[in-house]
Amino acid sequence: MPTLNLKVNGISHWVKIAGQGPPILALHGGPGGNHFVFEHTTGPMLEKFRKLIYLESRGCGRSQRPTNGDWSIPALLSDLDEVLTQLELPEVTLFGNSFGGGLATTYALTRPQRVKTLILQAPWWFGMDxxxxxxxxxxxxxxxxxxxxxxxxxxxxxxxxxxxxxxxxxxxxxxxxxxFEDLQVAALNRQLWEESGLVNTGEMHDFLLQHPPDPIHHRLGELSCPTLVLLGKHDRNIPVAQTLTLASSIPNCKGVVFENSAHFPDLEEALRFVQAIKDFLLPT
Structure with missing residues (x-):
């Protein structure tokens, strides 16, 4: 399970690669989050049938902070371009959680030739209020x-x-x-955050408040890759009904709603969550 520090656009990015099979590159939530909880819970379950590439964005988690203060979406997309190039991946399946879902979707819209499939957990599609x-x-x-x-x-x-x-x-x-719906799962999440010693500094969040991402919610019909959207029924962070309506405009999209989850079905219903991804990627 190699852990790499890739120099990308002058910034050291933390990357972990684990598992076997065609690659999935995972983008975390936030803005400003990290992969520690995911890599210690649901990630290893996905690694049993896919090579998982965990990427922490500039200034997030264990990646280096940009000294020029540039946390913009174009900068994050350029970083992702360079990561894929350095890893010699002409195309990849992108998995994005929440804010990472918006970033993954933007990448698929602007670099369609590099995205084979798209998996989105509770995506914040930029432009959604x-x-x-x-x-x-x-x-x-x-x-x-x-x-x-x-x-x-x-x-x-x-x-x-x-x-x-x-x-x-x-x-x-x-x-x-x-x-969360399940407070025991919430406690585990908080325990792992504390164990990680990582913090969300809020810098990316503050930057994006001042420099909002270009809206993409009205462009979803342009997506050309198969797409899976995963939502918790009780999500108080992302409007489920609106997300499902928007997802219906994606030409080749499947939506799965988890009945006993809020914003993190990957933690609250991990087995069903992993099975939904497996069914999507490896249909019988």
Whole structure:
């Protein structure tokens, strides 16, 4: 299981390769997340039938921070180009989780010749307005005083600003209940994050607030590769109904909804999640 530090566009990128078979390159969520939880939980299950390439983006996880402060989508796409070139992969299956799903989809739209298939877990397709959905998911979970304050703020400022305020005020237990249905799985997720010693600095998030990605949600019909979209029924982070409607515009797309999951079906229903990917990649 080699772990590499690839020098890409002047930045050292952490890459881990494990497993056997045709390659899947995995892009993590965030923005600003990492692969530690995935590589210690569901990733090894996928490695049993695919070579998995874990890539942590510039300034994320164990990759080097860009000294020029460039966290833009074009820079991330250029990094991915160079990673695939250095690994001698003319085409690849891309797996993207949440923000990584938006990045993977953008790559498939702009470099279709390099993407064989696309697997997207709860993708944030750039241009989707998710702030109102997320606030609706948070409200029942907030302490009464904070809930009242949030409802007042919504009358006077944009939903996006109110959402930023919520994230700045909540405790870990609220975040866990927002992102997960099964609180034991949430506890495992938090335990692994703490074990990793890795942090999301927020720099990529802040950069993208000031430099929003070009919208892609209206371009999904241009995708030319087979696509699998995986969603938790109770996702409070990504609007499931809207995502399924958008996915229906993709010419060759299959959607799978996990009945007992929120934003992380890969953790909450890992066996079924892996089987769905296996069925997609290795149809009988």
């Amino acid at each position: 998710v702030a109102s959905h997320q606030i609706s998911g948070f409200l029942p979970l907030l302490p009464p005083a904070l809930r009242t304050e949030v409802q007042s703020l919504l009358l006077h400022q944009p939903a996006r600003d109110t959402l930023e305020f919520i994230w700045s005020q909540i405790e870990g237990d609220v975040a866990d209940r927002f992102l």
